[in-house]
Amino acid sequence: MHAHEGIAQRLGLVLPQADIDKIHGNPLKMLAWWTPPVVKPKEIITWKCDYCAKEGTDKSEQFAKFNYVYCSIKCLGAHRQKMQG
């Protein structure tokens, strides 16, 4: 009986023998869950013009009015006119 093993086991640091066998039997299975990290595009679309559908990344570039977001004051006006008929 080794005292150290007892402590490790109590702390959950020792794998049950069944898991060890699994890992030894299928070393690649250990990595099966791992997928290469997806390279994120630098620019994340944070808003989309409700009139012309242009997408933007910088919220400071958007024109927000009521529940709508526009890429320009032109779109804001055009959309408002359209809605008013």
Ligand SMILES: [Zn+2]
């Ligand atoms: Zn627009």
